[in-house]
Amino acid sequence: MKIANSLDSGDESFFHAQNEIMLHLNKRGIKCPVPVQNIYAKYHSIETLGESKHVVRLLEYIPGKVFHGVPHPDSLFYQAGQFIARIDSALKVSTNCAIMLTIQFSLQSVTKVVHRRLMTLSWFENAPKPVRSWFECDIDS
Numbered sequence: 037m038k039i040a041n042s043l044d045s046g047d048e049s050f051f052h053a054q055n056e057i058m059l060h061l062n063k064r065g066i067k068c069p070v071p072v073q074n075i076y077a078k079y080h081s082i083e084t085l086g087e088s089k090h091v092v093r094l095l096e097y098i099p100g101k102v103f104h105g106v107p108h109p110d111s112l113f114y115q116a117g118q119f120i121a122r123i124d125s126a127l128k129v130s131t132n133c134a135i136m137l138t139i140q141f142s143l144q145s146v147t148k149v150v151h152r153r154l155m156t157l158s159w160f161e162n163a164p165k166p167v168r169s170w171f172e173c174d175i176d177s
Contacts, residue, residue, distance in 0.1 A: 038095055042088035048080075051091045055079040057127070058095075064126040066119075069095035 040051065055071045062070045071079040072094040080093035106112070 038093050039083075039085070040091040042090055045082065045089055045091040048082065048091060051080050051093065055093070061123060061126055066122055066126055067098060069098055071095055 044050070058068050058070055061068050073079055074081055074094070080091050082089050083092045084090075103116075
């Protein structure tokens with residue numbers, strides 16, 4: 037079971053797209069966690085935990101070891117590259133608009149990404165105003 041934090045849970049479409057991507061990859065023979073439908077035939081739900089709302093979903097477990105927990109011979113990097121290429125190819129042939137996400141990196145997006153992550157940290161809310169405003173400013177200014 038995966039419970040998203042309340043900040044990320046504010047963008048339910050992101051989780052819908054993630055679910056669609058995992059299902060799409062799985063249909064093309066790429067081993068990845070697959071979301072499981074709940075009793076309402078949905079792949080995720082919004083649940084209130086405490087005073088905040090969270091996206092909750094169940095993913096099939098894939099046994100194995102995380103990358104940093106195994107030796108790193110050159111062949112492992114080669115296999116990782118092949119796997120990433122298979123994922124890239126599978127996503128390129130998709131015609132489903134929900135999974136045709138384009139994540140473009142630019143210096144303009146850095147402050148948004150950093151700000152979003154920092155807002156999940158309680159210390160950021162108590163940080164001095166100049167520190168907070170630096171992360172909230174537009175990179176072009």
